[in-house]
Amino acid sequence: xxxxxxxxxxxxxxxxxxxxxxxxxxxxxxxxxxxxxxxxxxxxxxxxxxxxxxxxxxxxxxxxxxxxxxxxxxxxxxxxxxxxxxxxxxxxxxxxxxxxxxxxxxxxxxxxxxxxxxxxxxxxxxxxxxxxxxxxxxxxxxxxxxxxxxxxxxxxxxxxxxxxxxxxxxxxxxxxxxxxxxxxxxxxxxxxxxxxxxxxxxxxxxxxxxxxxxxxxxxxxxxxxxxxxxxxxxxxxxxxxxxxxxxxxxxxxxxxxxxxxxxxxxxxxxxxxxxxxxxxxxxxxxxxxxxxxxxxxxxxxxxxxxxxxxxxxx
Amino acid sequence: xxxxxxxxxxxxxxxxxxxxxxxxxxxxxxxxxxxxxxxxxxxxxxxxxxxxxxxxxxxxxxxxxxxxxxxxxxxxxxxxxxxxxxxxxxxxxxxxxxxxxxxxxxxxxxxxxxxxxxxxxxxxxxxxxxxxxxxxxxxxxxxxxxxxxxxxxxxxxxxxxxxxxxxxxxxxxxxxxxxxxxxxxxxxxxxxxxxxxxxxxxxxxxxxxxxxxxxxxxxxxxxxxxxxxxxxxxxxxxxxxxxxxxxxxxxxxxxxxxxxxxxxxxxxxxxxxxxxxxxxxxxxxxxxxxxxxxxxxxxxxxxxxxxxxxxxxx
DNA sequence: ATAATTTATACAAAAATTAGACAAACACAG
DNA sequence: CTGTGTTTGTCTAATTTTTGTATAAATTAT
Numbered sequence: 001x002x003x004x005x006x007x008x009x010x011x012x013x014x015x016x017x018x019x020x021x022x023x024x025x026x027x028x029x030x031x032x033x034x035x036x037x038x039x040x041x042x043x044x045x046x047x048x049x050x051x052x053x054x055x056x057x058x059x060x061x062x063x064x065x066x067x068x069x070x071x072x073x074x075x076x077x078x079x080x081x082x083x084x085x086x087x088x089x090x091x092x093x094x095x096x097x098x099x100x101x102x103x104x105x106x107x108x109x110x111x112x113x114x115x116x117x118x119x120x121x122x123x124x125x126x127x128x129x130x131x132x133x134x135x136x137x138x139x140x141x142x143x144x145x146x147x148x149x150x151x152x153x154x155x156x157x158x159x160x161x162x163x164x165x166x167x168x169x170x171x172x173x174x175x176x177x178x179x180x181x182x183x184x185x186x187x188x189x190x191x192x193x194x195x196x197x198x199x200x201x202x203x204x205x206x207x208x209x210x211x212x213x214x215x216x217x218x219x220x221x222x223x224x225x226x227x228x229x230x231x232x233x234x235x236x237x238x239x240x241x242x243x244x245x246x247x248x249x250x251x252x253x254x255x256x257x258x259x260x261x262x263x264x265x266x267x268x269x270x271x272x273x274x275x276x277x278x279x280x281x282x283x284x285x286x287x288x289x290x291x292x293x294x295x296x297x298x299x300x301x302x303x304x305x306x307x308x309x310x311x312x313x314x
Numbered sequence: 315x316x317x318x319x320x321x322x323x324x325x326x327x328x329x330x331x332x333x334x335x336x337x338x339x340x341x342x343x344x345x346x347x348x349x350x351x352x353x354x355x356x357x358x359x360x361x362x363x364x365x366x367x368x369x370x371x372x373x374x375x376x377x378x379x380x381x382x383x384x385x386x387x388x389x390x391x392x393x394x395x396x397x398x399x400x401x402x403x404x405x406x407x408x409x410x411x412x413x414x415x416x417x418x419x420x421x422x423x424x425x426x427x428x429x430x431x432x433x434x435x436x437x438x439x440x441x442x443x444x445x446x447x448x449x450x451x452x453x454x455x456x457x458x459x460x461x462x463x464x465x466x467x468x469x470x471x472x473x474x475x476x477x478x479x480x481x482x483x484x485x486x487x488x489x490x491x492x493x494x495x496x497x498x499x500x501x502x503x504x505x506x507x508x509x510x511x512x513x514x515x516x517x518x519x520x521x522x523x524x525x526x527x528x529x530x531x532x533x534x535x536x537x538x539x540x541x542x543x544x545x546x547x548x549x550x551x552x553x554x555x556x557x558x559x560x561x562x563x564x565x566x567x568x569x570x571x572x573x574x575x576x577x578x579x580x581x582x583x584x585x586x587x588x589x590x591x592x593x594x595x596x597x598x599x600x601x602x603x604x605x606x607x608x609x610x611x612x613x614x615x616x617x618x619x620x621x622x623x624x625x626x627x628x
Numbered sequence: 629a630t631a632a633t634t635t636a637t638a639c640a641a642a643a644a645t646t647a648g649a650c651a652a653a654c655a656c657a658g
Numbered sequence: 659c660t661g662t663g664t665t666t667g668t669c670t671a672a673t674t675t676t677t678g679t680a681t682a683a684a685t686t687a688t
Contacts, residue, residue, distance in 0.1 A: 008633075020679060023634080028677085039686055041633060062324035064643090066676065067357065071319075079319075082360075114531050114549050120491065159541035162505075162534040170487030173480070177434065191476075217428050220476040227473035235428050322644070333644085334668065341646090342666085353675060355644060378654090380665065633686070638679100645674070654665070 006044040015052045022052065029069030031055055054080060057128070081124035103129075103139045108146060111164045112156070119164070123171045132175055132211050136204055137295050140168065144200045148245075148275075165199055172203040176210040176218070186238040186306055191219035191228050193242055193256045201243035201274045205298060209241070212302050225256045229263030239269040239305055241292075244276040254283045261287040269305055273298065320358040329366045330442055336366065343383030345369055368394060371525075374445040391527050391620075395613035398451055398522075417443075417453045422460060425478045426470070433478070437485045446489055446525050450518060451609045454482065458514040462559075462589070479513055486517045490524040490532070500552040500620060505533035505542050507556055507570045515557035515588045519612065523555070526616050539570045543577030553583040553619055555606075558590040568597045575601040583619055587612065 012019045023042075025031040032051050034042040044052075054076040059065050061083035068076065103126040110119035127135045147164060150156040190206040192199070199221045206216045217235050219228065232240050240260070247253070257280070261270060272284055273292030284291060292298045326333045337356075339345040346365055348356040358366075368390040373379050375397035382393065417440040424433035441449045461478060464470040504520040506513070513535050520530045531549050533542065546554050554574070561567070571594070575584060586598055587606030598605060606612045 018679080019633085021677090024678075027635085037686095039633090040635090041686075062321065062327060063319060064321050064676070065678095067319045067321070067351075114545055116531055117491070117529075157541050157544060159533055159537060159545040162537055162541075163531065163545070166487075166532045166534045170484050173484030174488065177431070215431075217430060217477065218480045219473055220480045223473060223476055227471050227476075230471055231428055231473040231477070332668085335666090337645085338667075351675095353645090355675075378665070379667095629688100631686100631688080634684080636682090636684105638681075640680100641676105641678085643674100643676070646672090648670085650667105650669080652665105652667085654663105656662090656664100658659105658661085 006049065008042050008044070011044045011049055011052065014049055015056055017052060017056055025055070025065060025069060029066055031065070031069035051076070058083070077125055077128070080128050081121060104142055104146065107139065107143050108150075111147070111160055114160065114163055116163070116167050119167050120171065123168070127175070133208065135175075136172075136208055136211075140172070140200070140204055141295060143168075144204070147200075168200060169203055172207045173218075176203075176207040176216055185213055185215040187235045188214045188216050188302075189219060189228060189232050189235065189237045189240040190216055191223045191231075191240070191242060192221045192244070193228070193253060193260065194222050194224045195247055195250045195253055195256070196242075196244055196276075197221050197247075198243070198245035198274075201245050202241075204295070205241045205243060205271075205273065205292075208295065208298060209302055212299060213306065214302065225260035225263060228260055232264055232268055237268055239271055239302075240264065241271040241273070244272060244274040244280065246276060248276040248279040253280060257283055257287060257289070261289070271298075271301060317359050317361075320360075320363060322356050322358070325358045325363055325366065328363055329370055331366060331370055339369070339379060339383060343380055345379070345383035365390070371445045371447055372397065374448060392617055394447060395526050395617040398447065398610045398613035418456055418460065421453065421457055422464070425461070425474055428474065428477055430477070430481050433481050434485060437482070441489070447522065450486075450489075450522055450525075454486070454514070454518055454521075455609060457482075458518070461514075482514060483517055486521045487532075490517075490521045490530055499527055499529040501549045502528045502530050502616075503533060503542060503546045503549065503551045503554040504530055505537045505545075505554070505556060506535045506558070507542070507567060507574065508536050508538045509561055509564045509567055509570070510556075510558055510590075511535055511561075512557070512559035512588075515559050516555075518609075519555050519557060519585075519587070522609065522612060523616055526613065527620065528616065539574035539577060542574055546578055546582055551582055553585055553616075554578065555585040555587070558586060558588040558594065560590060562590040562593040567594060571597055571601060571603070575603070585612075585615060 006014070008019045008022060012022060015022070022032075026033060032044070032048045034044045034048050036042060051073060054073065055065065055068065057080045058068050058076055061080070063079060068079065071079075103122055106122040107119055107126075110116075110122055123135070123139070126139045130138055143164075147156065147161060151158070151161055188206075188209045190202050190209070192202050202218070202221065206218045210216045217231065217237065219231060228240060231237070242257075244253070257272075264270065270287065270289040271292055272280075272289045277284070277291060281291070290301055292301060320328070322333045322336060326336060329336070336346075340347060346358070346362045348358045348362050351357060365387060368387065369379065369382065371394045372382050372390055375394070377393060377397075382390065385393070417436055420436040421433055424430075424436055437449070437453070440453045444452055457478075461470065461475060465472070465475055502520075502523045504516050504523070506516050516532070516535065520532045524530045531545065531551070533545055542554060545551075556571075558567070571586075578584065584601065584603040585606055586594075586603045591598070591605060591607075595605070604615055606615060
């Protein structure tokens with residue numbers, strides 16, 4: 001564990017605190033007490049840096065440094081999580097990444113025991129540790145898959161699934177409105193078409209898009225094509241994103257998709273993703289829909305769509 | 315258990331009270347007496363904050379601070395629950411009277427134009443102006459009715475309804491976790507039975523119950539009786555609340571309700587409310603379900619059920 | 629030598645404290 | 659309805675505490 005290698009200037013850059021503040025916090029409150037070289041130079045460890053990051057968060061949230069400086073890490077994390085209740089802000093942590101899978105396990109355990117508070121708590125901590133996008137890619141996305149598997153094998157009932165959806169929904173909903181209204185942000189409609197009842201994929205898309213600067217209008221699940229198209233026209237959306245997950249063999253879905261494409265203005269792009277997407281690939285190709293195979297692809301596709309018009313408009 | 319570290323400024327933000335008021339309430343009525351630092355700075359605990367939140371609700375409902383400031387928490391919660399009765403009364407303390415209907419209009423307008431940001435904003439302002447419970451009974455509850463009417467008369471499409479549900483859902487979800495887990499709080503399961511697809515009523519119940527000190531496990535819509543009963547057993551719930559709104563003539567629903575009652579432990583109470591409740595009244599009576607005709611009734615019923623186990627808690 | 633760190637000290641802005649004053653709203657007796 | 663005293667939220671002012679930032683001299687790294 002002798003990994004204390006970071007000089008103060010670098011720590012300052014990594015934490016966003018000035019070297020002055022870091023020293024004074026140590027001198028006055030013993031907030032962190034780094035190792036020293038033989039000549040009394042400070043050498044900070046990863047843990048020290050993480051602690052400083054937490055302290056920055058907590059003080060930024062309104063706590064006084066003098067009161068929180070000596071609290072143990074767990075307590076600090078709790079305070080940060082509590083402060084997230086009001087302002088869903090995502091912060092990118094440094095290079096720690098404390099076992100991303102453990103967050104997943106925590107979430108699964110909380111869902112199994114129907115403990116909403118524990119689930120919310122785990123998600124919050126994951127959000128602070130991994131940042132918004134990291135949370136989505138490394139916890140929520142795998143979680144939806146895991147839930148599907150556990151459900152198929154009978155470990156979880158649909159009550160668990162509903163419960164998890166309800167809790168995660170609120171969490172992602174908060175994540176999806178990080179920025180103040182940017183009026184010139186392009187609008188994205190997110191929904192699942194009629195017959196598709198799984199919601200988490202759509203929520204995921206909405207949250208990611210919002211974090212990429214889109215103005216997301218989230219419509220929820222199982223919506224007829226005409227409704228989606230109507231909403232797109234009304235909001236002058238630039239694109240519509242659909243998530244297809246569960247019924248992989250719905251004969252009516254192709255008709256819905258065709259109708260949707262026909263009802264949408266030509267310049268409105270249609271993004272389609274989700275586990276069940278592959279089953280409808282031919283139909284989607286015919287319609288010129290953009291297939292989204294994974295979250296990375298979603299990000300790059302959204303970025304592509306974001307540029308064209310905002311340039312022309314400026 | 316050294317959990318007192320919130321400085322007054324932060325508490326002011328969290329409770330919506332000014333620091334002035336918080337201090338004067340302490341000086342005049344000893345409403346809350348926070349810990350002090352060695353230099354006489356106030357340090358509030360989460361419990362203190364919770365108490366201040368309750369006091370804000372109660373005074374906002376029209377009680378005078380001098381009369382309620384010293385009441386124990388349980389009593390305050392009871393008053394808050396009872397304040398749901400004062401639905402008709404419009405005016406109370408201080409010259410606010412911010413025309414509660416205007417909030418409603420704002421919300422409806424935002425929903426019509428599918429503007430999630432505006433809707434969220436209106437709800438937020440209503441929440442600070444009216445308090446959590448005031449928001450629920452004077453904005454959200456009427457809103458669900460208004461939406462139903464507009465939908466029936468064709469002004470709104472189901473896209474609007476989905477959109478509104480999704481946004482309000484997130485908002486109510488946040489409202490439903492007022493503060494730290496109180497471990498001895500009774501558990502309430504909230505859901506709609508299979509076939510019932512309207513969610514807002516259930517969300518409303520969940521949010522209100524959470525604000526009255528229940529630990530709410532929210533399961534969402536259209537859940538089979540066996541699943542609901544399973545969740546109730548697993549969480550050792552004290553009661554199950556169902557919301558019935560849309561299909562008023564579902565022949566299977568009676569069977570679902572009977573099955574649910576039979577699958578639940580005898581001591582678990584069954585609360586049923588919602589616009590469609592009347593249509594199933596006979597069946598409900600036979601099952602010994604507690605009918606919830608309005609929000610006031612919900613408050614008093616929850617308060618009654620709350621007592622048996624927990625008695626005195628500061 | 630130049631740049632970075634360390635320690636100690638100083639300083640100023642922000643935040644919190646107490647005490648007191650004041651006006652609007654309210655309750656109630658006449 | 660009016661007048662009176664009480665309640666309650668807001669405000670000011672003077673003081674103390676907290677906290678971030680700056681300065682200076684000595685020491686160390688490159």
